[in-house]
Amino acid sequence: MKEIAIVQGFENNLDSRNRKGIIWHVLFQASTIVGIIALIALMLNVIDSAFGYVAYEARMDPDSLTVDGIPVEDQSKDQLVALLQSTLSSGAYNKLDNETLFVDRSREEVFQLVVERIIRPKIVQVWKFWPSLTRSDEIRATVTREYPKAELDFVSWLTYDFVTRPQTSEPLTAGVRTAVLGSLWTILFTILLAFPLGVGAAIYLEEYASENWFNRIIQTNINNLAGVPSIVYGILGLAIFVRALERFTSGKMFGIVNLTSENGRTVLSAGLTLGLLVLPIIIINAQEAIRAVPRSLRNASFGVGATKWQTVWSHMLPNALPGILTGTILAISRAIGETAPLVVVGASTAISFDPSSPFSKFTTLPIQIYQWTSRPQEEFRSLAAASILVLLVLLLSLNASAVLLRNRFSRRF
Amino acid sequence: MNKIVIENLSLQYTDGTESLRGINMDIREHAITALFGPAGGGKSTLLRCLNRLNDLTDVEEISGRILLDGENVLDPQTDIIALRRKVGMVFARPVVLPMSIYQNLTYGLELAGEKRRSVLYEAAERSLKLAALWDEVKDRLDDPAIALSGGQQQRLCLARSLALQPEIILLDEPTSGLDPISTGKVEAALQELKKDYTIILVPHSVQQAARTADYAAFFLQGELVEYGDGAELFTNPKEKRTEDYVTGRFG
Incomplete structure (x- = not known):
């Protein structure tokens, strides 16, 4: 007669099964976290570059444009147009006039032109967002020491103007x-x-x-x-x-x-x-x-x-x-x-x-x-x-x- | 009178399984014919041949003839759309279209180009009454059909086929997912319907076949084992295999 094996019951192995489950859980979570960290790093890197201090020098000193004691930023539109006419070559002036008649331009636009064409600010140094926040005193000191004529501004490169301006070769006025x-x-x-x-x-x-x-x-x-x-x-x-x-x-x-x-x-x-x-x-x-x-x-x-x-x-x-x-x-x-x-x-x-x-x-x-x-x-x-x-x-x-x-x-x- | 005459019908699927072998069968008008037997017997396949829904699946070879009112359904020249209008079908799981109750009923007519609102409404009301659903839904015809219970959905599907005024109604295990009360309602509706329609039913149990069938056909592995008067076949089967199945010895 054949002997019948008696089943003794079996190990449930609950501990090791649960442990395995936890390990996989942690691994899946970790991969998600790595992804999120990478995304945050990307965003921080972009934001870091998109804002910060800018030191710029005018190629022509705005003070030299003062007429009758009125600084250039307070002059009337007519004075600014006259300034453009006298400073730019006649060809360049006529070209601007052809694009849009000066009569039709607002004072703001004309002033913008004066800044772009005559004062022509030139960037000497830019700082990123993080140093601008943490070391602003140091930056100020550097600028006064090395570029005595330069002005220091905190600039957001991303502005409404940036989106609406056409592309130019001047970083300060370029847009997308x-x-x-x-x-x-x-x-x-x-x-x-x-x-x-x-x-x-x-x-x-x-x-x-x-x-x-x-x-x-x-x-x-x-x-x-x-x-x-x-x-x-x-x-x-x-x-x-x-x-x-x-x-x-x-x-x-x-x-x-x-x-x-x-x-x-x-x-x-x-x-x-x-x-x-x-x-x-x-x-x-x-x-x-x-x-x-x-x-x-x-x-x-x-x-x-x-x-x-x-x-x-x-x-x-x-x-x-x-x-x-x-x-x-x-x-x-x-x-x-x-x-x-x-x-x-x-x-x-x-x-x-x-x-x-x-x-x-x-x-x-x-x-x-x-x-x-x-x-x-x-x-x-x-x-x-x-x-x-x-x-x-x-x-x-x-x-x-x-x-x-x-x-x-x-x-x- | 014979509505459908099936002559030597054989069918093979692309995966090599032979689903039907030399079926010969006359289906009577104004009666319920039940096709029953264990799974894989070819009942659903036969049903799908009758309105050419098999065109959508992987059929390798089909031979023989199915004469509906004397015309061969399997002829490639047959207009499938017209055929399906004549031969309505209700599936095992109720598939309501994602529309309102009313739109479900009028959809087939609208597809055919019917625009007169009175015609559409009458068709909806008539078919709902035939399917014994009118009293339950008459006040909420514009509700989404998916909100109905399973039994109601199945009767809506029946009503949807009826709205097209078919001559033949094919039912593939229409009550398999329903509770006994809903099943009773569907079966009662079928008994009423057979006065005007030819009904071919694949029941989901032998008991249902025995309850409903005027004529019954026993399918086993693609073969038509026995076909005859319902009462006769269930009480006094001629074939041993039929007897074994009906009395519950297998299956």
Whole structure:
């Protein structure tokens, strides 16, 4: 007769199981904390550069401009205009007058011109935010000792004026309006290209395409394209949009002759290039969203006699839309921070006029930041830091509007 | 009279499983035909063939004919939309569309292009009454349908099919998720409906099959084992396998 083993009961091992659980818990928490620390360090670093003391000297002593005992900052508009006329070359003066008649300019604007063109403050040294806070006495002492003529001001590089002024080569008067507008124009065309194409392709692949080797190859390629380095898209954009489609992207096709964009290096080319770049991301995310719509809903719709298109339009899309928009938000965030492809496509680094049409030359915020950080002077790094803050705000507001849009479309029942 | 004639129907899924093997069956008009048997027997597959919902799944091969009023449903030329309008379907889990109760009922008609409000309202009221749901929801037709209880949702799905005035109603375990009281209501509604419609039901238990079926078909592993008058089949089955299943020896 076979012997029957008697089960003696088993070890519960509760202690070691709980210990393991705690270790993993701590590890997961730690990775989150590392991420948060990295983010905070990034923000602190940017903020540190974006504010602080600036010591600047006037190239022309403002005291020498005093007329009849009235210092230059208290003079009337007419006196200031006269001052400009007498100091600047007639060519430079006429050019300013041609841009906007002096009659039409306010006193503030004219005074601004006097500062820019005659007094021309020159930065001698900048300090970061932290030293400015903690060692202000020391900084003051240094300035009085080494630059007796210099003035010391606590400056926020990020100001309303900074956002609204065009780009110039003078750090004190430079702004990012040109770059912000360039970014917005570019993103507009990116969305116009990538959103309808991406969602359309996703619908086709999920709903209409049959399962065969050809469609499988397409699917695999789309997944791979999402990982192609962005510079490759830049080269593609250069070949297609700037070179091959030059007549279209420069606006010649529409009879627009724009001397500043005689080739295809325009907002349109940049937007289309970035559109190609984010297309796979949008397709993949839209596919996921469509796949997540329950099959039962599809069956129910077909069950009451809906055609495929009716099912897609009134059930698949509304239910998938929040997911599709999430993917689009990700794609836009990616596109707005992209630099490399735009360098290849031919973004301008130094332009001071705003893009006004799809066929304008352009620069974008990341390009501007890249250009400023690569300058040797410390003050440009402060400008770059301020532009990074502008870029972050721009990104946040674009995302926020997309989230609002998504919440609006989310079905309540 | 025979509404549907199934001739030598066989079906194979892409994963290689054979779901139906040489089915021959005549389905009578104005009666409840129950397709029952253990899981994997091919009941749902057959049901889905009748309104071509199988087009959406991975069917490898399908052969034979299904004649509905003399026309072959499986013919590639068949207009699927028209077919589904004629053959309504209710699923195991109630799937209400994410709309109001009223919109759920009128949705099928609106898809077809019906815009007259009086027609839509009448269809909604008539179908709700047929599905024995009218008294419970008549005061809150604009509430979201998802707020209804499971039993109410299932009857709403039934009403939604009825609103399209089909000739045949397919029910795939319509009461599997319902409590006994709701089940009773659905079954009572079906008994009323069979006067005007041809009903094909996959019941979720043998007991339900015995309670409701005028005609019953026993499916086992893709094969139609026995088919005949409901009362006859459950009390006096001819096949040994049917008897074993019905008396609870397996399954």
